[in-house]
Amino acid sequence: MDYPKSVPSVGLVNGKFVNEDAVAGLPGSLIPATWGNSVTDELLNVVKSAGLEPSETDATQLVQALKKISQAGEDKHATDIGAANLYMANYVPAISVLKDGLALRFTAGNANAGASTFAPNGSMPKPLVSLALSALRPAEIVVGSVCSVVYSAALDSWVLVYASGGKGFSGRLLAVKTFTASGNYVPTVGMKNVLVTVVGAGGGSSGIGATNATQVSLTGGGASGSYAQAWLSFDVIGQSQIITVGAGGVAGGVGIGGGSGGTSSLGSLVSATGGGGSPWSTPLTLPGFGLYVGGFPSQTSSGGNLINSSGAAGSPGMCLSGSTLAGHGANSPLGSGGYASSVSLSVAAPGSGYGSGAGGIANTTNQPGRPGAAGATGAVIIYEYA
Template sequence: MQSSSSPKKLSIPFAASGDKQTIPDVTQIGVEDGRASYPDGFPPLTRTPISAGGVPPYGTDMNGVLFDISNAARWSAAGAPYKYDATFSASIGGYPKGAILSNSAGDGFWQSITENNTTNPDSGGSGWINALGGRLINTQTFYSSGTYTPTPGTKSIIVEMVGGGGGSDAAPATGSTQVSIVSGGGAGAYAKGRFFSGFAGASVVVGGGGTAGTTASPTSSGGGTSSFGSLISAPGGSRGPSAGPANPPFLPQGNLSSSGPSGANIIGSPGAPSTPAYANATFSYLGSPGASSVFGGGGWVPSTGNPAIGGQAYGSGASGTSQGTGSPAVNGAQGKSGVVIIYEYS
């Protein structure tokens, strides 16, 4: 058989508007002569000559039989599944292995894994599995804060997130023998977890990138915490601090890892710190790049005397910058905001 051999689909059952008899499930022999039933079909009396005491078959019985058959065929042609039916199950001795039924809510399917299965899958009956359980049905990505509404049919979710990246300070102005340096901002923490309840209507917070230090307000800030309700959260990255103005050499200026995440029942880690800026001599000094997050790199280091570069990938830190001798202050940059990704499973 080929796909082109698909038969006509019945949009109207046979005798839908015609006279028809409801065909009983018990014999009519000895009850009502000549009537059809599902155990006997048309009884022997309808095949006996009338001259010998036979009776003709009832046309309404024929309409009733063909209606039942064509009505079931129409249901199947529409792709409509059947739900568990205790009466039907008992009458056939239970559903066979491999049978697939719609669940009671109509948003999923059960599959029997045993023969003669009479248990009710909708009430936890044994011998049934979720035929589509665990299937990825949608992904929702939050780039800004909001409220999570599950896609219909969602039974569990995996939440993946990163906190906002840290910003970087402004590089201070310098005297004739001084330099100033700024380290890059740290990356936001990373968190990933799976949840089976308590997620509908959860508040989603996307951690903002840390603010940039400016010549007017030199100190930057760390990134904001990303969170999904009270189930899981990922703190933001630390700020990129400055050092100087001072006569080099002086100690490198670095920052710390972010705090660790909470609720990350699959995997989680603190955000990475940036490498430290350094100042070895008036001709050997440099800010450091922003820390990379799990989603990609931070801001790169500009040439001396230029403003820092903001974080690039979600949750990454801004770069630091530097100033040579006898130079004005120069601005830092903002860290990149975090992101929250929700994978929905049936």
């Protein structure tokens, strides 16, 4: 669209129309019918493209049409004509220069299977990155996704701000996977980061010996396993990791101390050792005072960039003037230690939940030997985030 410069004798002055000057004897400019019609048709095309019916009496239709077209974003939306991982779209008017902050939309014709690129109007493909500014993971774009992208000159890449139906919502909790037995962890598609909780297994409690008319016997509780939490990215986790879940410390028999809990771990990345079992002690001859230690706590865990904590010691058992009190099993962040069994309760209490120690057991006079109890198993819990 331009002034009718090519029309002879149109009377333009400095390229523009002028009025007639009768005093100076200067004629006014002519407006050719062809030019007038073309200008009118061009304006009407804008009005019609917005779905409006042209009206001679409405002088606001051009403004209405421009607002409607702008709101619809028709000039910034196109259909993907590329392939999986290589997205392409043609916009009208064509995108000829990539400017920092340029925002476009396209409807994806293919799901992405990994790192991807985007190229508007046949330009050089540029990387398509997530809001975390990393290469796209599989299924962040699915078929039919309406994708909003913004060009970053600093990155020389397109940032995927939004993709409907995909798994690219930053920070969204995707899944919680709890391992109570050893196995293999494979990340959920779209996972970017994980919060990992690892607890070692609890220690078992010792058995107690048989007593005669002048003896009592008792034991302390098992220790709890160590504990760790870590925030890890997909780049650190990789495609899979071996999960090891520590077995609870075994119950001690007569003459045998409680077993130590096993170590739990996420590959070589995060590890938590198990708690110690309470040691065996021979019956105490009355009168007398006795203090029977519980299981010793495990070493501090490793790999936890949020928390690294050792386990807690099992409570000691005590005897004073013939009165006995067995030791409680130690609590863990994910479980309660076994209660201390009284003389009337002939069965030791195992640790509950994950990582807690077993409760101790006590005997009064003239009682048979009894076994202890097992510590609680360890656990590895993984919270997956997009």
